[in-house]
Amino acid sequence: MNDAFRTAPRRSRPSSELTDREVQVLTLVSHGKTNKQIGAVLYLSPATIHSHLKKVFRKLDANDRAHAVAQAFRAGMLQ
Template identity: 50%
Template sequence: MATVLVCDDSPTTREALRRAVAEVPGVSRVVGASSGEEVLERWPAERPAVVLMDVRMPGIGGVEATRRLVSRHPEATVVVLTVAEDAEGVAQAVAAGARGYVVKDADREELTAAVLQAVDASRPAVRGRRRLEPEQAPRLTDRELQVLTGMSRGRSNAEIGRDLYLSEDTVKTHARRLFRKLGAADRAQAVAVGFRWGMVR
C-alpha cells in the first residue's frame, strides 16, 4: 500500500486531487502540501511513494522543488501536475527529474493510470529497469528533431515554421509523425519523452 503526496497551492484543486487519488487501488494514504518548500520539508518524514507536484506555484515552484527533491533523495518519484499544452513546464520538470506528468483536468481513468504507473516505478525492483536503452530509441528525422526542439522551447507551430522556413501545415505534418514515433498524444508528452531519450536538452 502506498502513500501519495499531492502538492498544489490551490486548496480546492488539492482537495479534489486528494479525493480522486484516495480512490486509486493500492493507495492507502494521501497527504497534501501547499508549496514546493513544504514538500521538501515533509518528504523525509512522509516518504511517499509518489509526489504529485504542481508545476506552476509561488515560491520556488514545482520545477525547482522537483530538482531539489530528486537531488537530495534520488529515490523520490515525482509526477508533475500541469495544464494542457504546457510543454515548456513539462520539459523543465522532466529535465529536473520528474518521471512523468498528468494534466489537472485528467479524467479519473487517466489519473488512476498515471498514479499506478508512478507507484509501480517507485518500487526498488522496478526502478533500476526504468532507464531506457539507447538502442530502443525511436529514430526521428533531422527535421522532426528540429520541430521537437522548438516544442521543448514553448514555441508555437507558426513560430517553429518561421524559424525553419516551413509552412505551418508542414510543421503540423512533422509533428504528427514524431508524435506517432514517440507514442505521444500531445506536445507535452512528446517533449517529456524527448527529454527522457536525450533527444532534446
C-alpha cells in the first residue's frame, strides 16, 4: 500500500477526529484528485467519496476541499 495511506494503529477516537478512511480520502484530495479519481483508487463510488467529504467538512469545520486540507494540515492530520 502507498505510504500516503499508512495510518497509525487503530485507537479509540473522539467523534470529531477523522477516521482512517476519511484521512485516505482527504490525502487524495490534497493531491488534487477528483471524487471519481479517488473512488477509483479506493474502489468506492464517487457518491461515497462525497459522503466521506461531507463528514470531513463537518468535523473540521471546513467550507470546501481546500479549507479541509488546510485545516487537516494545521491539525497535524496530514503530512
